[in-house]
Amino acid sequence: MTATGTEMVMSRLVPTSVRTSVTWRVVAVLVVPLTVLSLWIGLTSENLQNSELGALYRTYHSSAPMVIGLFWWARRPASRMGPLLVAFGFMCWPLALVASTSPALFSIGVTMQSPTFVTMFLLILAFPSGRLRTRFEVAAFAGWYLIDVLAAGGNLLTYPGLLSLTPLGLCAAECPPNPFAMGSAREVVDLLGWVEFWYAVGAILGTLTLYLWRLARASRPLRRELITVGLTSSLFMIIVVIFYIGTLIISIPPETAAALSVLLILSRVLFPIGFLIALFQADYYALRAGGRLMRELAAGSSPERWRDSVSSAVDDPSLRLGFWEPATGRYREPSGAGLMAEPGRTWVPIERDGDPVAALSTDPALADEPELLEQVAEATLIAVVHGDLEGELRASRARLVEAGDAERRRIQRDLHDSAQQRLVALRIHLTLASERLERPEERAAIEGLGEEIDAALDDLRSVASTAYPPVLARMGVSAALRSVCRRSALPVMIIDAGLGRHPEAVENAIYFVSLEAIQNAAKHAGTAATVRVELGEDGEGVTFSIQDDGTGFEPGGAVRGQGLTNMADRLASVGGRLSIETMPGRGTRIVGRVPVVAGSVAHA
Amino acid sequence: MDGSGRSIRLVVADDSLLIREAARQMLGATPGIDLVAICADGTELARTVEQHRPDVVVTDVRMPPGGDDEGVRFAIDARRIDPHMGVVLLTQYAEPSLGAALFEGGANGRAYLLKERIGDRAELRAAIEVVAGGGTVIDPAIVQQLLATPRSRRSDPLDELTSRELEILAEMAEGKSNAAIAQSLVLTKHAVEKHIGSIFQKLELGDEQDVSRRVAAVLVYLSKD
Numbered sequence: 019m020t021a022t023g024t025e026m027v028m029s030r031l032v033p034t035s036v037r038t039s040v041t042w043r044v045v046a047v048l049v050v051p052l053t054v055l056s057l058w059i060g061l062t063s064e065n066l067q068n069s070e071l072g073a074l075y076r077t078y079h080s081s082a083p084m085v086i087g088l089f090w091w092a093r094r095p096a097s098r099m100g101p102l103l104v105a106f107g108f109m110c111w112p113l114a115l116v117a118s119t120s121p122a123l124f125s126i127g128v129t130m131q132s133p134t135f136v137t138m139f140l141l142i143l144a145f146p147s148g149r150l151r152t153r154f155e156v157a158a159f160a161g162w163y164l165i166d167v168l169a170a171g172g173n174l175l176t177y178p179g180l181l182s183l184t185p186l187g188l189c190a191a192e193c194p195p196n197p198f199a200m201g202s203a204r205e206v207v208d209l210l211g212w213v214e215f216w217y218a219v220g221a222i223l224g225t226l227t228l229y230l231w232r233l234a235r236a237s238r239p240l241r242r243e244l245i246t247v248g249l250t251s252s253l254f255m256i257i258v259v260i261f262y263i264g265t266l267i268i269s270i271p272p273e274t275a276a277a278l279s280v281l282l283i284l285s286r287v288l289f290p291i292g293f294l295i296a297l298f299q300a301d302y303y304a305l306r307a308g309g310r311l312m313r314e315l316a317a318g319s320s321p322e323r324w325r326d327s328v329s330s331a332v333d334d335p336s337l338r339l340g341f342w343e344p345a346t347g348r349y350r351e352p353s354g355a356g357l358m359a360e361p362g363r364t365w366v367p368i369e370r371d372g373d374p375v376a377a378l379s380t381d382p383a384l385a386d387e388p389e390l391l392e393q394v395a396e397a398t399l400i401a402v403v404h405g406d407l408e409g410e411l412r413a414s415r416a417r418l419v420e421a422g423d424a425e426r427r428r429i430q431r432d433l434h435d436s437a438q439q440r441l442v443a444l445r446i447h448l449t450l451a452s453e454r455l456e457r458p459e460e461r462a463a464i465e466g467l468g469e470e471i472d473a474a475l476d477d478l479r480s481v482a483s484t485a486y487p488p489v490l491a492r493m494g495v496s497a498a499l500r501s502v503c504r505r506s507a508l509p510v511m512i513i514d515a516g517l518g519r520h521p522e523a524v525e526n527a528i529y530f531v532s533l534e535a536i537q538n539a540a541k542h543a544g545t546a547a548t549v550r551v552e553l554g555e556d557g558e559g560v561t562f563s564i565q566d567d568g569t570g571f572e573p574g575g576a577v578r579g580q581g582l583t584n585m586a587d588r589l590a591s592v593g594g595r596l597s598i599e600t601m602p603g604r605g606t607r608i609v610g611r612v613p614v615v616a617g618s619v620a621h622a
Numbered sequence: 623m624d625g626s627g628r629s630i631r632l633v634v635a636d637d638s639l640l641i642r643e644a645a646r647q648m649l650g651a652t653p654g655i656d657l658v659a660i661c662a663d664g665t666e667l668a669r670t671v672e673q674h675r676p677d678v679v680v681t682d683v684r685m686p687p688g689g690d691d692e693g694v695r696f697a698i699d700a701r702r703i704d705p706h707m708g709v710v711l712l713t714q715y716a717e718p719s720l721g722a723a724l725f726e727g728g729a730n731g732r733a734y735l736l737k738e739r740i741g742d743r744a745e746l747r748a749a750i751e752v753v754a755g756g757g758t759v760i761d762p763a764i765v766q767q768l769l770a771t772p773r774s775r776r777s778d779p780l781d782e783l784t785s786r787e788l789e790i791l792a793e794m795a796e797g798k799s800n801a802a803i804a805q806s807l808v809l810t811k812h813a814v815e816k817h818i819g820s821i822f823q824k825l826e827l828g829d830e831q832d833v834s835r836r837v838a839a840v841l842v843y844l845s846k847d
Contacts, residue, residue, distance in 0.1 A: 445741030446644035
């Protein structure tokens with residue numbers, strides 16, 4: 019077990035262009051001549067049956083794992099699986115030598131068959147990290163290789179004629195003699211063969227058991243890969259066992275053996291492909307998870323909800339997500355707790371242009387799912403940037419609204435300071451003028467003008483107050499609404515359950531949204547309707563509602579759509595939300611919520 | 623008239639030059655009123671009041687340096703400087719709530735009028751005389767607003783008042799004496815007293831004989847939720 023955590027830097031999880039090491043390139047260059055050489059040996063063979071097909075088959079043995087391994091290596095540089103597959107390809111290359119007429123090369127080719135067989139099981143068990151997980155596994159495979167080297171080496175040194183028994187590898191006539199045979203120690207070699215056989219039986223069963231055990235305990239994404247490799251690669255394990263038991267021990271009829279050998283060939287071809295499919299599959303599911311996260315993001319999320327989304331996308335309930343806090347230089351979870359790389363877990367810092375944005379601390383098994391982690395990391399990056407955007411959008415909307423409010427206030431002041439003062443002065447001069455007049459009818463005419471000025475002053479006051487009610491800034495929302503409702507045609511009841519003072523932008527938004535809702539009710543609810551306005555706040559923020567008992571309307575109707583949108587926008591400019599409950603004949607209730615710090619005050 | 627027969631010494635304050643000039647022309651020529659000084663802002667007003675000790679100050683509510691409530695602040699301070707000084711506040715807004723602070727220290731010697739009343743010589747002079755005598759005047763337009771204020775109380779005692787009682791309540795709120803109410807509504811003084819007793823009972827207010835304290839009580843009642 020790995021005791022230390024794995025750190026996976028986002029930008030290096032999955033290289034966007036295949037950036038590869040020198041070793042990788044050297045190996046990649048070697049693949050071509052080795053493939054050509056393998057094909058040449060096979061096609062020019064004179065001592066094997068089906069030499070053309072056999073040439074392709076044995077070349078595939080080495081070249082397919084090499085190519086797939088190189089692909090793995092490039093895609094998941096942090097995983098050992100790629101180099102391991104490449105090494106397996108190299109190990110399989112000498113199998114092509116059985117086609118050689120040279121007795122020495124033929125004998126080496128035959129001898130290499132059993133170690134490659136052992137390695138196939140190693141690949142299955144080491145999937146997908148490319149490492150064995152426990153000391154027991156390492157010891158078991160070391161023992162298997164040791165006994166195999168002893169047994170195969172023993173055969174090579176003692177058997178005068180080695181036999182090629184693999185499908186598409188049968189000798190055309192006599193197999194070439196073994197030039198390495200130096201003498202006879204049949205008892206010892208047969209005993210080694212017998213030990214190796216039973217060791218292999220145990221190892222195969224053990225590998226299958228371990229594989230199934232890991233499958234049962236794996237997270238969903240890992241399980242998908244294990245199943246893929248299990249289905250494609252274990253098929254070979256099973257068929258090969260049946261084939262050798264059938265041909266070597268119970269001597270099945272030749273037709274059955276031929277059919278089995280076709281199956282064996284097909285499953286052997288499938289073996290390396292399983293590892294490739296697992297990689298594509300990881301890509302597919304990672305993209306799907308990314309798409310799902312994007313949809314959730316588009317639907318609106320919060321830091322807490324996002325953690326849950328990411329956690330379920332990677333199927334890791336233990337996942338922790340921290341957002342970078344530039345002020346403290348730390349990652350902080352939505353709950354407020356600090357987050358750091360933890361030993362024994364996978365740590366994924368998410369960066370943007372080298373600046374930390376967020377970090378994930380995940381189950382160590384997720385280190386084997388870099389594509390998934392990358393999708394999740396990218397989605398989180400977008401979520402954070404999107405959050406910034408949203409904040410920026412809100413800020414710019416708030417600036418517009420504030421500019422509008424300032425303008426309304428300026429208009430209100432201007433009306434009072436200039437037009438109203440002029441009219442009042444005019445009113446005084448009219449009085450003075452009328453007093454100078456002798457004739458009563460002339461006086462009456464001038465005084466009539468004075469009354470006109472009074473009416474104009476009333477209108478002016480009303481316009482100024484609509485633009486920006488002086489009471490709002492001085493005494494708050496409920497006093498301002500009370501004041502405006504005195505002029506309302508509809509009976510309006512205002513219930514203030516302890517709404518305190520709040521920042522000007524918040525009070526303005528609540529006031530204008532409530533006012534619009536009251537005016538809507540006056541316009542649409544019907545003449546018999548009454549309106550009830552409730553204002554209140556709790557630790558989370560301000561809640562206000564405007565309810566009428568009028569006609570209501572069909573939700574989603576276009577007529578009132580724009581007004582409601584304006585109200586919702588106005589409230590959104592201070593981070594609030596608006597909801598509407600209405601049904602024809604049921605009245606309308608508009609509820610607004612604005613998150614604010616309780617008791618936050620202040621203005622003059 | 624403050625009863626002694628001499629003119630009421632008056633100081634006017636308004637930040638608008640147009641209004642100051644108009645007021646100078648009008649109040650300078652009003653019999654029984656001696657216009658002592660005209661100020662352009664709160665600072666000047668305070669200094670002038672200190673110096674001249676007028677009987678009454680007519681001031682705009684909104685003025686530099688305090689802005690929206692400079693006049694209200696002055697009216698509150700004025701009690702400390704000279705408890706007998708009357709103050710007529712002129713407001714641009716027909717908002718009862720904005721004037722509520724004015725009456726917190728009592729309503730005697732205070733008038734709260736809409737700005738344009740300055741153009742009605744008789745009305746302004748009447749208000750000046752009332753506050754000089756320690757009385758109270760509230761602009762009828764503002765009282766109407768107060769009476770129209772929707773209340774959240776489930777059973778509003780105002781609903782129980784007869785229309786005659788509501789009329790009398792409005793007159794009371796404006797600062798009128800029983801005699802003045804009787805005259806304005808063409809009732810006997812006795813009938814007015816009976817109605818007032820009934821109003822106080824329904825509103826559960828103490829029966830105040832002093833007019834300015836009665837105004838304060840009524841205003842406080844009306845401006846409550």
